[in-house]
Amino acid sequence: MVHSISSLLVRSKFPHNPTQTLKRPVAIDLFAGAGGFSLGIEQAGFDVALAVEQDPIHAAVYAFNFPQTKVLCKDVAQLSSQEIQQALAKLATDKRLQHNQIDLVIGGPPCQGFSNIGKRRLDDVRNNLVFEFCRLVKELQPRYFVMENVSGLCQKRYQPLFQELLNQFKAAGYAITEPVQVLNAASFGIPQKRRRLFVLGAQLGVGKLAYPEPKLSQKSQYLTVRDAIADLPNLDDFAELQKNDCVRLKAKQMRLIAAQAMPYVEKLRNIITEPDNFAYPRQWNPRLLTSSMQTQHNQTSIERFDKTLPGKLEPISRLQRLDWNQPCHTLRAGTGSERGGYTSPRPIHPNYPRVISVREAARLHSFPDWFRFHITKWHGFRQVGNAVPPMLGRVLGRQIIAALEVEPSVSIDPLVLRNTQLLSLTPSQASQYWQSKN
Secondary structure (H helix, E strand, O other): OOOOHHHOOEEEOOOOOOOOOEOOOEEEEOOOOOOHHHHHHHHHOOEEEEEEOOOHHHHHHHHHHOOOOEEEOOOHHHOOHHHHHHHHHHHOOOHHHHOOOOOEEEEOOOOHHHOOOOOOOOOOHHHHHHHHHHHHHHHHOOOEEEEEEEHHHHOHHHHHHHHHHHHHHHHOOEEEOOOOEEEEHHHHOOOEOOEEEEEEEEEOOOOOOOOOOOOOOOHHHOOOHHHHHOOOOOHHHOHHHHOOOOEEOOHHHHHHHHHHOOHHHHHHOOOOOOOOOOOOOEEOOOOEEOOOOOOOOOHHHHHHHHHOOOOOEOOOOOOEEOOOOOOEOOOOOOEOHHHOOOEOOOOEOOOOOOEOOHHHHHHHOOOOOOOOOOOOHHHHHHHHHOOOOHHHHHHHHHHHHHHHOOOOEEEOOOEEOOOHHHHOOOHHHHHHHHHHHO
């Protein structure tokens, strides 16, 4: 069920007039994927009113995790601002929305054409999607926008294209925070070395945006793989995970997780209250270990993995083994079927001779444990690898909250994540689902 914006009334974490009803600033996610960027923006204090995602599998997973958000399963290149406004008008009685006053538009257009890994083709059709993002920003005229992409976009070979993009944003009435910066997730308390470019734009006449200052300035301060996954049990101990992606943990196993959980994990499991996390609470069962289906390796692979040293590449598979005492390297989504393969590079666990699970990858990416992914490992890893780490999205969102000069607020009631069928749809079933919804 999709709730209307008007029903998302909130209560401030800070003292205010008890008779005053607050509403959160409104955001739209144009390339939503499974929802990493959306979650971070929600954690910063926004309502993500509408999300657009072309892939029906990813859109279904998004809909499960964000029951309060209207999801459009459509190609952004084929989407008009009028369709977005019509969808918003059906959701809300909020006058700001009816007058096109959207506070924030976010999005990470597919970046394979600019990636440092691969052919980096200037004529890759996916490169045009950054201009489709610009088009909708121009038409929707939000107060602010944030566009994420790979760091390769600012390389010399792409400078004419990148400068043209910035010029189009400026012509649409936006001040760009320059120089455009590349942010490393590890510098913001995430146990993964992930460098991504973020373009920050502000409507002329509103407060200009500033890039966030890194929380951790030295590599020695970075969180590690141990901080993220040391508490998780060995998947091979659960026969159920050979065919299912979740298992109910026993009391003894829960006590072990609690004893080994680092402060980073305690945040992801909602054990520690974070003063800067304004996300809507979700009802979830902490005893359920999810997104943890085993990967069955042959004996030869197991022996090769076992011999691979921490931080090194296994020479045959070219998979890197994680080091307990270092951040994870960049998690990648891999190649989709449209490029002739179904690959999603998965690091080797630092202790066991197997690749990591989707849940372990999600921990390394700063997704909370209540967040669910598609039960198929290939889809799940792609959903993690394509996402903006939520904690990094939150830091960026907090910059915009500060510029808006609004008081962040939290909801009174938790959101219930009910429809688990959305996590197991086949591509054809997911397509049929969205044909009936949209």
